[in-house]
Amino acid sequence: MEFILTGATLIDGNGGAPLTNAAVHVQGDRIAWVGSAADLPPEAQAAKQYDVSGKWLMPGLIDAHIHICYNGSESVFALLEKHRDELVLEAVDICKRTLSHGVTAIRDVGGEQFIEMSLRNAINRGFIEGPRMKLSGRVISMTGGHAHFIAREADGPDEMRKAAREQIKAGADLVKLMATGGTATPGQDIHASQLTVEEISAVTEVAHMMGRKVAAHCHGTGGIRNCMLGGVDTIEHGTYLDEETADMMVENGATLVLTLGAGNPDLESYPLSPVQQADAERRKPMIEQGIKQIRGTIALARSKGIFLGIGTDAGGNPLAPHNFSMARELELLVNNDLTALEAITIGTRNNAAVLDMEDDIGTVEAGKYADLLLLDADPLVDIRNLREIAAVYKGGEKV
Ligand SMILES: [Zn+2]
Incomplete structure (x- = not known):
């Protein structure tokens, strides 16, 4: 399996500012490349591209x-x-x-x-x-x-x-x-x-x-x-x-x-x-x-x-x-004075470390499993948008 998701705003799980117009290149069950769509490497461009502009992409x-x-x-x-x-x-x-x-x-x-x-x-x-x-x-x-x-x-x-x-x-x-x-x-x-x-x-x-x-x-x-x-x-x-x-x-x-x-x-x-x-x-x-x-x-x-x-x-x-208990859990973190970005980081990158799986999951980075969540609305504006799911991918396979 090989494809590229382009155009989404990427929240990569590391807690930094989101990247607009991002591209994520999935090869097999892993992420091969991630970055700005404008910088997509020429060798990746042959892969099938899916335009997901207007959506938000984050780790599962x-x-x-x-x-x-x-x-x-x-x-x-x-x-x-x-x-x-x-x-x-x-x-x-x-x-x-x-x-x-x-x-x-x-x-x-x-x-x-x-x-x-x-x-x-x-x-x-x-x-x-x-x-x-x-x-x-x-x-x-x-x-x-x-x-x-x-x-x-x-x-x-x-x-x-x-x-x-x-x-x-x-x-x-x-x-x-x-x-x-x-x-x-x-x-x-x-x-x-x-x-x-x-x-x-x-x-x-x-x-x-x-x-x-x-x-x-x-x-x-x-x-x-x-x-x-x-x-x-x-x-x-x-x-x-x-x-x-x-x-x-x-x-x-x-x-x-x-x-x-x-x-x-x-x-x-x-x-x-x-x-x-x-x-x-x-x-x-x-x-x-x-x-x-x-x-x-x-x-x-x-x-x-x-x-x-x-x-x-x-x-x-x-x-x-x-x-939707995990979405609600992050909503409750926000109710307890964390930002939506902090809540998402805990629910993705930090939890990957709790599972002893930080080398494989928890962030959208090259080398990790393509476990991805695509949303119809911005979870940083309103954390309840974690319930507005457009697609879920596990190991590059659409659920
Ligand atoms: Zn328990």
């Missing part, structure tokens, strides 16, 4: 925190009652939908019965359509810990090591821990730490030995502190980050993966089912508190220079459907 979005095996509209307990095949078939549809919304790569941080591994393999072999995937397998929690109903429960360093190695054996690209309580588990205190430094260190040691990063779900400050002492690479959510733990993150070179939509569910744009209404009612005080808290957390993280990633947590609870 990357969702750094998603749960692809859960639909995000029913309770997890109801989903666990279903036959595995039913979950598989729905997940196939979710993969397709995620890609069609411009998300060309994801990091799944909590799967189900290793269905996500089969999805990844099927996508890589071309059997089904979906984003590129990095996967954690099952989350690891303490006995009775956050999301214990879907977790590999483990207690003590030895069991934690074994639990981590089981995920890697099953094909995990990273390991996911539950270091504090969570709102999706009824009756939990999100400030309570759920793993000891010893338990966390045991996991990071064996995961790092095998070249895998460790991600940890954290709301409370104590959990973030334990994770930094235990060598965790990415803090997921990070709601109650404070000055001390922010400094520890900087010291460790750790990443904060924000999940704003999960803490600020969209309760207006679609009719809520009774299950969703009940969930919204139960979590209302935590949601209100979290929305207040997260603005300061984002400002603190930025002032300290913590590396930021972003994810939707789509599928993570009954109020997190897979429905």
Whole structure:
């Protein structure tokens, strides 16, 4: 496959000013050349050209925190009652939908019965359509810990090591821990730490030995502190980050993966089912508190220079459907005082680094996969224009 897209305004993902009248030369599944259309090299000019003037071209979005095996509209307990095949078939549809919304790569941080591994393999072999995937397998929690109903429960360093190695054996690209309580588990205190430094260190040691990063779900400050002492690479959510733990993150070179939509569910744009209404009612005080808290957390993280990633947590609870959730996530970043360009950079280039794929995806540059999003309207003028999708390309193939 070889073609050239010309005339669009290019937002390349690196955070610089957009380039008008750009050209992107795609050869095979990679970008061969990118620059001003006027400078197109003579040897490229034989390739088929598509005039996309009046449109905006950017890297495919990357969702750094998603749960692809859960639909995000029913309770997890109801989903666990279903036959595995039913979950598989729905997940196939979710993969397709995620890609069609411009998300060309994801990091799944909590799967189900290793269905996500089969999805990844099927996508890589071309059997089904979906984003590129990095996967954690099952989350690891303490006995009775956050999301214990879907977790590999483990207690003590030895069991934690074994639990981590089981995920890697099953094909995990990273390991996911539950270091504090969570709102999706009824009756939990999100400030309570759920793993000891010893338990966390045991996991990071064996995961790092095998070249895998460790991600940890954290709301409370104590959990973030334990994770930094235990060598965790990415803090997921990070709601109650404070000055001390922010400094520890900087010291460790750790990443904060924000999940704003999960803490600020969209309760207006679609009719809520009774299950969703009940969930919204139960979590209302935590949601209100979290929305207040997260603005300061984002400002603190930025002032300290913590590396930021972003994810939707789509599928993570009954109020997190897979429905333009990444576009909404970037809208929420803008609502929290970032520019649209900063939000897009986090959702593309930064997230590529969170997935350990920065050499292959995340920006529109020569040598990278041709994972591209073509928009009908300017996302820098209004970030909601990320929903105005003209075309999505993954590895040079139009979706
Ligand atoms: Zn999650």
